[in-house]
Amino acid sequence: MKNTLPQFYSVFSIDCVLFGFDGGELKILLIERNEEPFKDWWALPGNLVAQDESLDESATRILYELTGLKGVYMEQYYAFGDVDRHPQGRVVTVAYYALLRLSGDKTPKPVSDFAKNAQWINVNDVPKLAFDHQKIYEKGLEKIKRRIKHQPIAFELLPEKFTLTQLQQVYELVLGKKLDKRNFRKKMLNFGILKDLDEKQKGVSFRAATLYKFDKRKYTKLFGKEISF
Amino acid sequence: MKNTLPQFYSVFSIDCVLFGFDGGELKILLIERNEEPFKDWWALPGNLVAQDESLDESATRILYELTGLKGVYMEQYYAFGDVDRHPQGRVVTVAYYALLRLSGDKTPKPVSDFAKNAQWINVNDVPKLAFDHQKIYEKGLEKIKRRIKHQPIAFELLPEKFTLTQLQQVYELVLGKKLDKRNFRKKMLNFGILKDLDEKQKGVSFRAATLYKFDKRKYTKLFGKEISF
DNA sequence: ACAAAAGTGTTGCTTTTACACCCATGG
DNA sequence: CCATGGGTGTAAAAGCAACACTTTTGT
Numbered sequence: 100m101k102n103t104l105p106q107f108y109s110v111f112s113i114d115c116v117l118f119g120f121d122g123g124e125l126k127i128l129l130i131e132r133n134e135e136p137f138k139d140w141w142a143l144p145g146n147l148v149a150q151d152e153s154l155d156e157s158a159t160r161i162l163y164e165l166t167g168l169k170g171v172y173m174e175q176y177y178a179f180g181d182v183d184r185h186p187q188g189r190v191v192t193v194a195y196y197a198l199l200r201l202s203g204d205k206t207p208k209p210v211s212d213f214a215k216n217a218q219w220i221n222v223n224d225v226p227k228l229a230f231d232h233q234k235i236y237e238k239g240l241e242k243i244k245r246r247i248k249h250q251p252i253a254f255e256l257l258p259e260k261f262t263l264t265q266l267q268q269v270y271e272l273v274l275g276k277k278l279d280k281r282n283f284r285k286k287m288l289n290f291g292i293l294k295d296l297d298e299k300q301k302g303v304s305f306r307a308a309t310l311y312k313f314d315k316r317k318y319t320k321l322f323g324k325e326i327s328f
Numbered sequence: 329m330k331n332t333l334p335q336f337y338s339v340f341s342i343d344c345v346l347f348g349f350d351g352g353e354l355k356i357l358l359i360e361r362n363e364e365p366f367k368d369w370w371a372l373p374g375n376l377v378a379q380d381e382s383l384d385e386s387a388t389r390i391l392y393e394l395t396g397l398k399g400v401y402m403e404q405y406y407a408f409g410d411v412d413r414h415p416q417g418r419v420v421t422v423a424y425y426a427l428l429r430l431s432g433d434k435t436p437k438p439v440s441d442f443a444k445n446a447q448w449i450n451v452n453d454v455p456k457l458a459f460d461h462q463k464i465y466e467k468g469l470e471k472i473k474r475r476i477k478h479q480p481i482a483f484e485l486l487p488e489k490f491t492l493t494q495l496q497q498v499y500e501l502v503l504g505k506k507l508d509k510r511n512f513r514k515k516m517l518n519f520g521i522l523k524d525l526d527e528k529q530k531g532v533s534f535r536a537a538t539l540y541k542f543d544k545r546k547y548t549k550l551f552g553k554e555i556s557f
Numbered sequence: 558a559c560a561a562a563a564g565t566g567t568t569g570c571t572t573t574t575a576c577a578c579c580c581a582t583g584g
Numbered sequence: 585c586c587a588t589g590g591g592t593g594t595a596a597a598a599g600c601a602a603c604a605c606t607t608t609t610g611t
Contacts, residue, residue, distance in 0.1 A: 107378075107379040109338065109339060109340065109379075110338060111338065111340065111409070111420050148409070148420075149336075150336040150338075150411075150418065151411060152411065153409050153410045153411050154407060154408075154409030154410075154420065155409075157409075175406065175407060177404065178383060178404060178407040178422045179383075180340070180377070180382050180383030180384075180422065181382045181383075182379075182380055182381065182382050189379065191340050191377075191383065191420070191422075193407045193409065193420075262590090263590090263591090264589075264590075279574075279575075279576085280590095280591085280592095281575095281576085281591085281592070281593080282573075282574070282575085284591080284592085285592095285593095286572095286573090300590095303582085303583085303588090303589085304582075304583045304584060304587090304588075304589095305581080305582055305583070305587075305588040305589050305590080306580070306581040306582045306583090306588080306589065306590050306591085307581080307582070307590085308589080308590055308591085309590085309591090491563090492563090492564090493562080493563075508601070508602075508603085509563090509564090510564090510565070510566080510602095510603085511600075511601065511602085513564080513565085514565095514566095515599095515600090532561090532562085532609085532610085533560090533561075533562095533609075533610045533611065534560075534561040534562045534563080534608075534609055534610065535561080535562060535563050535564085535607070535608035535609045535610090536562095536563085536608080536609070537562080537563055537564085538563085538564090558611105559610105559611090560609100560610095560611090561608100561609090561610095562607100562608090562609095563606100563607075563608075563609100564605105564606085564607070564608095565604105565605090565606085565607095566603105567602105567603095568601100568602090568603095569600105569601090569602090570599100570600080570601080570602100571598100571599080571600070571601095572597100572598080572599070572600085573596105573597080573598070573599085574595100574596085574597075574598090575594105575595095575596090575597100576593105576594095576595100577592105577593105578591105578592090579590105579591090579592090580589105580590075580591075580592095581588100581589095581590075581591095582587100582588090582589095582590100583586105583587095583588095584585105584586090584587090
């Protein structure tokens, strides 16, 4: 870091919009801040990027610290860099969204220093957020809306074995609209990327649905990287 | 900027992939560096973000310094933050692409301090680039490939008045494949977002083509923000 | 008159949409 | 036996893909 670079003091941070699907609801993980600025406000989980970690590594670490999970699907989607977005200085933040399967109980636990609380909150009940996190969240939602139409990201929100109805719920929640059941099933099954597990749902008090699994192998063969849900 | 933020020395920069369409070719603007590191290498135009400017402002400024143009269509698309991407320190760069109409002569002029030369180079002849600019450029191209299918960005590359053939050329160059003339025209005209100017091309030594203009008004009315070319 | 590009329709195929009832299961 | 969601087909409409020749203009 020689004399060409220096200019002024600045840092970068990562903010994550963690989406989780759970029993028919789409939620995001919010933390309640325990420090100034914005003490007691709800905010997206985030942190500063350390010296020796790349942006992706940083995002992975932050998510791990929050949830204890590794191998979660994450994707960077936008950098927010308004001059005054952080009251304490120049902080450019790079936003990631992550998609993960909530199995009922997977409540957030650790929670970093400056949070006193972390909660999964339905995307329809998101409160006012600290900093410019409202904007960050909205753009994240927009991104996955767009991406779910062309890439198989819905499966990241579901358990490994899922029913077609669950899959449809994910699409409906993300896209924010109802879909026709018959057409949806026809289309999904026609892609040939779902493996019928010859296995039924258990523990439901009605006719048990068939379980499916996303066939990644076939997907990559068939589509390379493109599809149109 | 109090005691909560400080961590280590870092800066952010902007790098731009400037796309230009000109006489049947899709080009990008590259500069030849005049300074270490990567002296004499070709690179994407870029610069450090100043203290009092947002990312968008910085991108706009950089583009202005290079081309003397304002009001150019630009869009941020990705932040690159590998630890070692810059040999002199921790530099996270935010990449933008810009689309602009080259009217034959609009050769780049000013060129910043650390460049000795700037040139429009056909996207098929892009040389090895400094830093991780190869990756940045490729991702930028990918982005516009995707975006041109859903948003009316092709018009940003064309003069205000253009022929259908020119429009088709833009699509073909960006997408990297030939399209059927009749189908293309049918589709475009059916959208109803092209205004027929009742005016013909001039100065060509063959049958003059009708000139059209993008009808932004109608576009926003009809599609809000979505379309499928 | 020729070279160069402009302009123009039809057909078959695929995809999308709209739509309603019976079935299996657990309580 | 009832409540709950599971599962299924068809027909009409729209959209997409393939395809070749005539027209206009300048030189």
